[in-house]
Amino acid sequence: MQIRIDNASNRPVYQQIIDQIKRDIALGRLIKDDKLPTVRVLAAQLAINPNTIAKAYRQMEGEGIIVTRPGAGAFVANLDSSLSRTVRKKLLTDVLERIAVEAYHMQIDRQTLLELFNNAAEKFNVPARKG
Amino acid sequence: MLTLIKREIRDHVVYFFAAVIFSSILISISLTPISESRQHYRAVYGLGVALTITAIVISGFFAMGVGQMYTDKNRKISAFLSTLPVSRSRILIARIVTGTLAILTLIVPQLIVTIILLRLYAPPVPVYSGFIAEVFAGIFLTAFACYCIGLQAGWSSSSIVPAMGGFGLTCILVSLILIKGFGLHIIVILILFIIASLIRIRHLFTSTPL
Amino acid sequence: MDENVIKVENLVKYFDGRCVLDGINFDVPQGCIYGLLGRNGAGKTTIIRILLGLEPATRGETSLLGRKSTRLPAKIRGQIGCVAEGHNLIQNYKVSRLIKLCKDLSLNWNDGAFDHLMETFRLPRDRRVRDLSMGMRAQLNLSLAMAIDPELLILDDPTLGLDTVARRQFLELAIDIIQQQGRTILFCSHILSDVERIAERIGILAAGKLVVDCSLEELKTRVKKLRIIFPEYPPEDLYLTEIINRQIQGREMAITVANWNRQKQAILETFKPSSCTEVPMSLEDIFIECTRPDSEPIEAA
Numbered sequence: 184m185q186i187r188i189d190n191a192s193n194r195p196v197y198q199q200i201i202d203q204i205k206r207d208i209a210l211g212r213l214i215k216d217d218k219l220p221t222v223r224v225l226a227a228q229l230a231i232n233p234n235t236i237a238k239a240y241r242q243m244e245g246e247g248i249i250v251t252r253p254g255a256g257a258f259v260a261n262l263d264s265s266l267s268r269t270v271r272k273k274l275l276t277d278v279l280e281r282i283a284v285e286a287y288h289m290q291i292d293r294q295t296l297l298e299l300f301n302n303a304a305e306k307f308n309v310p311a312r313k314g
Numbered sequence: 315m316l317t318l319i320k321r322e323i324r325d326h327v328v329y330f331f332a333a334v335i336f337s338s339i340l341i342s343i344s345l346t347p348i349s350e351s352r353q354h355y356r357a358v359y360g361l362g363v364a365l366t367i368t369a370i371v372i373s374g375f376f377a378m379g380v381g382q383m384y385t386d387k388n389r390k391i392s393a394f395l396s397t398l399p400v401s402r403s404r405i406l407i408a409r410i411v412t413g414t415l416a417i418l419t420l421i422v423p424q425l426i427v428t429i430i431l432l433r434l435y436a437p438p439v440p441v442y443s444g445f446i447a448e449v450f451a452g453i454f455l456t457a458f459a460c461y462c463i464g465l466q467a468g469w470s471s472s473s474i475v476p477a478m479g480g481f482g483l484t485c486i487l488v489s490l491i492l493i494k495g496f497g498l499h500i501i502v503i504l505i506l507f508i509i510a511s512l513i514r515i516r517h518l519f520t521s522t523p524l
Numbered sequence: 525m526d527e528n529v530i531k532v533e534n535l536v537k538y539f540d541g542r543c544v545l546d547g548i549n550f551d552v553p554q555g556c557i558y559g560l561l562g563r564n565g566a567g568k569t570t571i572i573r574i575l576l577g578l579e580p581a582t583r584g585e586t587s588l589l590g591r592k593s594t595r596l597p598a599k600i601r602g603q604i605g606c607v608a609e610g611h612n613l614i615q616n617y618k619v620s621r622l623i624k625l626c627k628d629l630s631l632n633w634n635d636g637a638f639d640h641l642m643e644t645f646r647l648p649r650d651r652r653v654r655d656l657s658m659g660m661r662a663q664l665n666l667s668l669a670m671a672i673d674p675e676l677l678i679l680d681d682p683t684l685g686l687d688t689v690a691r692r693q694f695l696e697l698a699i700d701i702i703q704q705q706g707r708t709i710l711f712c713s714h715i716l717s718d719v720e721r722i723a724e725r726i727g728i729l730a731a732g733k734l735v736v737d738c739s740l741e742e743l744k745t746r747v748k749k750l751r752i753i754f755p756e757y758p759p760e761d762l763y764l765t766e767i768i769n770r771q772i773q774g775r776e777m778a779i780t781v782a783n784w785n786r787q788k789q790a791i792l793e794t795f796k797p798s799s800c801t802e803v804p805m806s807l808e809d810i811f812i813e814c815t816r817p818d819s820e821p822i823e824a825a
Contacts (some may be wrong), residue, residue, distance in 0.1 A: 188721070190716075190720055190805060191808075193804035193805045193806065194749075195741040196720065196739070197741070226699050227699060229723065230692060230696055230722075231721045232724065233699060233703055234720045234724060247535055257625070314651075317628040321625060323674040389614055389616060390612050393612050394613060396576075396577075396601075397601070397606050397612075397630045398602070398626060398630065398632065399599065399601045400601075400629055437691065521580075523578060523579040
């Protein structure tokens with residue numbers, strides 16, 4: 184598992200860890216019952232205060248994203264697809280908003296933008312409907 | 315405590331060497347007349363010279379006092395030791411014990427030789443033993459007093475000039491002893507002077523920022 | 525033992541008539557990792573020296589592990605590991621002699637831990653301390669401080685002179701210490717990314733005052749920089765409380781504000797800005813804003 188801490192960000196470090204783990208889960212890089220590294224190991228790997236990591240794990244456990252089994256460690260919980268889907272939709276929304284801002288500055292109108300988007304979706308085989 | 319003393323001795327071992335060398339010189343001075351003549355008064359004559367020279371040499375302990383404190387300030391020894399679980403008082407006590415040992419290194423052999431010579435060559439009159447005790451107590455206390463002046467001068471001053479003032483005081487003290495000779499009243503004065511000096515040194519040492 | 529390992533109350537220090545510390549108050553509870561930040565000459569080293577009893581305070585009181593700094597008994601001193609600025613080791617001793625001295629005078633010395641550190645840092649034992657590079661002296665100092673299994677570690681710029689790899693090694697060492705529950709660390713550093721990694725609480729010293737004293741997480745969520753654009757000139761009378769800094773450039777005003785909340789948002793909106801966006805601030809940005817000469821201290825929310 185690769186986590187990168189961004190020092191220039193205004194998000195607290197523990198929040199960044201949570202964000203990245205959630206992202207990995209949403210993108211399918213981490214699946215149900217995958218074992219997360221122990222607090223100790225992750226602290227040593229990232230060179231961060233272990234209390235910060237412990238806090239991130241506690242919060243994720245509280246939100247139901249991970250479960251800790253005594254003596255075994257922390258594992259990715261059985262997330263229902265709707266929760267994961269919500270996270271994925273949010274991630275895409277962030278990207279789309281950036282595109283919208285760019286389009287505005289470049290004076291590309293909405294119709295042209297939709298055309299460009301459909302071309303891209305076509306090129307990468309994005310299915311037209313869910314299911 | 316022992317560690318501190320050993321450290322102090324090792325750092326200032328040069329003074330111990332000097333003490334041993336001077337001690338040897340003085341003892342040979344004491345012993346030379348004996349080889350030349352077997353007459354007792356001549357033997358004791360060597361002793362007299364040796365003792366007078368001793369009185370002058372002990373002013374050298376002023377240098378030792380200055381040296382110990384100066385190297386401490388220069389090399390930040392107390393500053394480092396303070397980060398360890400030792401109190402400043404203990405550092406100071408170890409320092410003074412070392413100085414005392416150096417003084418004893420010089421004086422004790424001399425004392426032993428004097429006692430032996432007097433036993434061999436002089437009539438066993440009680441006044442002599444009392445005399446030896448006074449003389450050597452006086453020598454020890456004078457040396458210690460010079461040492462104390464040195465300790466104060468070395469700690470309080472960062473340049474040579476004020477230290478010279480201390481040296482001047484030492485010379486005055488020693489000349490006084492030489493002129494007035496050793497006696498009970500001198501011993502009492504020296505003891506009072508030493509007590510006052512030690513109190514001042516302790517206060518200075520434990521309250522200066524390191 | 526009292527909850528707070530370090531206590532500083534109304535600390536005031538004057539040097540030659542110049543006020544260096546003007547009423548400093550902070551506490552470090554047991555097990556906390558406290559990062560004390562400040563520009564060069566702000567007074568961090570002075571605070572540490574006063575805490576260790578090396579320097580007297582002009583007014584106020586400080587205490588470590590429940591005892592006053594001016595009267596720290598040897599037993600307490602033996603539980604404190606410290607790395608001072610400039611690494612005041614005895615320069616002309618051989619490393620081996622210095623180690624033996626520390627070992628003989630310490631109350632509990634962990635040989636295994638110390639040897640492990642010496643090996644990790646690859647420090648030579650037969651050289652004189654003054655012949656070591658600055659980085660090696662720093663590492664020796666750290667090893668000596670850690671070898672006594674300290675309850676409290678006080679580090680003044682511990683990574684000064686260390687190269688990138690050595691700095692990382694130090695961080696890993698610090699984290700190892702943190703893993704052993706209950707240890708408290710107070711450290712000063714200029715490398716804010718390091719501070720961000722291991723500190724739990726932050727104090728920022730500027731102009732003789734502690735302008736910030738809160739947890740790192742709080743600091744990042746409470747201090748915000750906003751970029752506000754007005755249709756015409758920014759109003760002169762925009763009075764929001766707790767503005768740390770304010771810059772005006774044309775129609776744009778950038779304010780750094782503490783404890784941003786709905787109330788302040790509402791007040792801002794009455795001035796009818798055309799846009800208001802948040803500018804993300806890293807710890808470094810926050811530090812720079814808080815240490816500007818004209819900035820205001822942040823009060824607790």
